[in-house]
Amino acid sequence: MELLIGDKVWSTWSMRPWLALKHVGAPFTETLIRLRRETSDEVRVAATAAGSPTGQVPVLKDGAVTVWDSLAICEYLAERFPAAGLWPADPVARALGRAAAAEMHAGYASLRGECPMDLTRREAARLTPATEDNVRRIVALWRDLLTKFGGPFLLGTGWSIADAFFTPVATRFRSYGVHLSDFGDDGSAGAYASRLLETPGYLEWERGALTDERVRDR
Ligand SMILES: N[C@@H](CCC(=O)N[C@@H](CS)C(=O)NCC(=O)O)C(=O)O
Structure with missing residues (x-):
């Protein structure tokens, strides 16, 4: 799996699925899309070139599957790795x-x-x-x-x-x-x-x- 993320010092949205992935323990690579460039267009262009459908991060790529949006990625991981308990059984x-x-x-x-x-x-x-x-x-x-x-x-x-x-x-x-x-x-x-x-x-x-x-x- 590959996770597109923004700078760790600022990117709250990226942190959430990254933490969930670490919790799951599955191997993944990180692709850093630098935020806070001269213009937000530059961020979008870089994110789009890396495979983000919205020009934003985070994005998870899992084989042929691309999931964007931090909450959707976390839900995907919860279903993909049920034993990791990302949501409680109750x-x-x-x-x-x-x-x-x-x-x-x-x-x-x-x-x-x-x-x-x-x-x-x-x-x-x-x-x-x-x-x-x-x-x-x-x-x-x-x-x-x-x-x-x-x-x-x-x-x-x-x-x-x-x-x-x-x-x-x-x-x-x-x-x-x-x-x-x-x-x-x-x-x-x-x-x-x-x-x-x-x-x-x-x-x-x-x-x-x-x-x-x-x-x-x-
Ligand atoms: N609802 C999205 C929000 C994602 C978002 O706002 N990402 C920011 C970085 S933390 C971004 O990509 N900003 C660059 C831009 O909008 O050009 C999610 O939860 O993933």
């Missing part, structure tokens, strides 16, 4: 996990716009009320799922696609100095965010981001 946990991943996929526009992922950043930011609302909602969602399924991950004992979707969010909270206790956390959401950033998969992604020549040499 249908309720699975349904709520899908709802949480979809909420992330389609939502939190304010947080996304105001706090773009940058794995090198460690500087507190003043958040707008709209972003604060996003953070409050994420804390409530995490607390609810952690209570319902008992943790340590969102849907219980096993790391799932829902956790893949929220790992970039956890990096944003760390980068922008967001204290979850200011947004209704009793400690469990903060502990969960730290846990996501301690998984071997995430740490490998971060090492890749920080040793990239584009980051190292700036």
